[in-house]
Amino acid sequence: MLFKDVTMIGENEEIIRGAYVGVKGKFIEYVGTEAPREDFGRVHEGRGRLLMPGFYNAHAHSPMTLLRGYGENLRLHEWLHDRMFPFEAKLYGEAVYWGTLLAMAESMRFGVVSTTDMYDFGEESVKAVLESGLKVNFGRPVICFGDEDIYGLKSFREAMALLEGLNGAGDGRVVIDLSLHAEYTSTEKTVRQLAEARLEKGAGMHVHVAETEQETRGCAERHGGKTPVAYLAGLGLFEGRTTAAHCVWLTEEDMGILAEKGVDVATCPVSNMKLASGVCDVPALLAKGVNVAIGTDGVASNNSLNYIEEMKFFALANKSAKGDPTLISPAEAVRAATLAGARSQGRRDCGLIKVGYRADLAVLDISAPNMRPVHNLLNNVVYSASGGDVLLTMADGAVVYEKGEYLTLDVERVAFEAEKATEKILGELS
Template sequence: MLFKEITILDENFNIKENMYVGVRGDRIVYVSNQMPEEDFGEVRNGKGRLLMPGFVNGHAHAPMGLMRGYGENMALQDWLFKKIFPFEDKLTSEGVYYATLLSMAECMRFGIVSTSEMYYFMDEMAAAVTESGMKSNLSRSISHFDDSDFMSSYRAKEMIEAYEKYNGAAEGRIIIDMSLHSEYTSTPESARQLAEYTKSIGARMQVHVSETKKEHEECKEKYNMTPVKYLNSLGIFDTPSTAAHCVWIEEDDRDILKEKGVSICVNPISNLKLASGICDIPKLLDKGINITIGTDSAASNNCLDFMEEIKMFALLPKLVTGDPTVITPKQALMAATVNGAMAQGRTDCGCIKEGNKADLIMLNTDVPWMHPKHDLLGNIVYAARGSDVVMTMVDGRVLYENGVYKTLDIEKVIYETEKATKEILAEI
């Protein structure tokens, strides 16, 4: 496929006009301002379009699409323990499968090409991701409340089985990470065992960190350490890790996260909706920490429109610092794309570059809110909408285009998700 005379966001995240981008197989093989001599087959006219790397959703819980709108206007701890956990106790494999497909459909509609998922029902999630054509770093979320041996638990067995069955599956589109749900849902020994196992197999780690002030302060009272220091003392960050939220971390925590090479996934809208707080992004940038963007779940966010998330990521630090110059459009777009790919361990993804995977999205810029184009980077971050995405491609395969889901029967997915939700509610 050849994109002809199209505006692109290049590998340095600068705008270039009248470019030619050739895709062969799953790779970008040609990027130039000159028409290629070789034949790439189908030609796409780039008039009024922008080609850019697809978004990477750095922290998500896809099956929680079943809980969209369930448990509104509640504090995080009440929301979890009074609504979400009781609902999740009734989940079925079929419900998780269709909810994951629903979330994958929503992701591709809004230009997300890859997600980092923390949940369970790994067989069903892997099947849904494979069917959808999306990419995902899947992890079996671990909670362990008692003093029993974690590695003998059914959770550990499911985690190990998922890694052995699915790591590298779907032609490499699926990567299996390990995942500690959080400090407050595990014991020190279970966290230590998980850290040791993760390091022994060379896997990556996902973990919730300091999402709320209550969580942060209670950890300090319990262990005389912040959650970051506590998790680091147990070896959680001894492998490449993504720490989600990090709203209440302290200066020493940032030093540890930088030293350990931990990526931080900021979830602006979820944190606002649950009144968890606002992550201090400028201080993370000052430390040189890799920052990514996540939606969290449709239960704590209600929508996976990544354009909304990017805009909020860029705006909130300006309010908090009183400095309108912090967070440039380029920084926000890098957090939404290449930084997320780096956090997932996908080194050949995240930007338009010859040799990289063809994970591309095309935006319609021929709409009123994208004109005039004084600063197209600024327009993408502050003016563009998720509905402006007209094509989503993963590994050179078009998954969504102009209202058509190429890999999914969207009507069936919606029907089955609604059916599963009603069945669960009837049992609660």
């Protein structure tokens, strides 16, 4: 496909007008302001459109689409124990499959090409992502409160089976990470053994870190005054590619450790605001050189995968929390949503419109009334655009969504089956 005469976002978030971008197979093979001589097949007329890298959702629990709007106006503890856990205890593979497909439909509608996921029923969830044409870094979280070794745990065995069976599936669209749910749902032995296992396998790590003040205070009580970051780092969990989700309650030293270990932070601004957990200090992390990406978290605490909205909250949350409107530039927000997310997933050839990179792309309508006039197009992308302005989403060179059409899945059936699964579970709970 050739994107012709399109406005695009360049490698340094610069706006390039009148661009031509040629895609062949899974890769971007031409970028320039002159028409290429080579034939790239279908021509996409780009006038009035913005071509940008697709979005990389750096922390999510995709099947939680089934719980959209199920627990509202509750404190985190009640939200989790009275609503989420009882529902999740009734989940089954097929429900997770349809819930994930619903999340993939919503993701592609909003320009998201890849998701860092943490959930149960990995086989069904990954199957759904593969069918959708999108990408996933999937981690089956390990939770353990007892004294046993992790090797006998069902969760760990499932994680290892996924790693052996599905890592690299779909020509690399699927990456299997290992995952620790969190400090407060595991023992020291669990963390140490999981850290060793991931080093041995060379796998990535996905973990919730310092989401709430309660978690951080509890960690200090449990572990001799240590913060979650210091505790997990001390047990070796951050050796290798690691996504630390949330990171709201950090000390100066914590930020130093994250920078030194090269940990990628996935901040979840909407979820943190909705559950009143606080705001991740993104400017301080960026100043220390930490790679900060953006996650939606599960839809149950968001309640959507509208990633353009997430970018806007990413910028607004820090301005508001710090009382400083100069914090977080639109370029920083776009970078966090695209390249930083791809990097956090270990996808070194993703996240930029550049020759040799994978064609993970989104097209936005910039002729719509909400996008005009243009003083600075990046400002409009972060603050004026809405998810509905996404016209096309492409992953690995394949168009998966275009102008309301879902090309890889039957969206009506997906929504129907997801609702049916939700009703079945609710029926068992009543």
